[in-house]
Amino acid sequence: MSRNVPSFTELLDGARHSAVHLEMRDAYGVAGEADDFGHWQRTGERDNDPESPHWGPWTSLIRRTVARGVVVRRARIVSEPVSDYIRYEHAGTRVNIEAGEQVRWLPRRQASDIALPGNDFWLLDDRLIRWNHFTGDGASGGGEISEDPAAAKLCAEAFEAVWERAIPHEDYRIG
Numbered sequence: 074m075s076r077n078v079p080s081f082t083e084l085l086d087g088a089r090h091s092a093v094h095l096e097m098r099d100a101y102g103v104a105g106e107a108d109d110f111g112h113w114q115r116t117g118e119r120d121n122d123p124e125s126p127h128w129g130p131w132t133s134l135i136r137r138t139v140a141r142g143v144v145v146r147r148a149r150i151v152s153e154p155v156s157d158y159i160r161y162e163h164a165g166t167r168v169n170i171e172a173g174e175q176v177r178w179l180p181r182r183q184a185s186d187i188a189l190p191g192n193d194f195w196l197l198d199d200r201l202i203r204w205n206h207f208t209g210d211g212a213s214g215g216g217e218i219s220e221d222p223a224a225a226k227l228c229a230e231a232f233e234a235v236w237e238r239a240i241p242h243e244d245y246r247i248g
Contacts, residue, residue: 177240
């Protein structure tokens with residue numbers, strides 16, 4: 074595993090056919106979302122402008138990636154009833170979809186028999202993994218790159234098993 078972790082822009086710009094992302098935490102404490110999450114908690118309003126300073130860099134990257142023919146899919150395994158953070162994510166997911174991502178949700182109870190890696194990840198072209206490490210309170214603990222074939226196989230199989238069972242965003246109701 075490498076300590077030299079390329080940016081998401083570099084990773085997605087290098088993808089040739091697929092980029093999948095599996096998220097398995099019920100809460101994240103990523104510094105870049107703190108203000109937006111706090112605003113949502115206070116008001117129930119979410120920034121859903123794809124061109125806003127919060128979203129613009131991401132939506133531009135995803136649109137560019139999808140335009141090259143790369144399929145970008147995101148699956149989220151969530152506990153139910155969902156946490157406030159998952160409600161916040163759900164409220165903003167339409168921006169991911171408008172940019173070109175496909176997003177599905179899987180209730181954690183339906184994932185019990187799926188072999189899952191220990192960390193969230195991005196898998197690019199079924200061979201390059203970007204592990205996303207988080208601290209106990211959900212802050213980013215940094216990323217790590219791996220091209221280990223066995224780990225890539227685990228990630229690909231886990232993602233596909235989750236994707237097959239998961240509910241498309243437009244059909245997932247958080248209650």
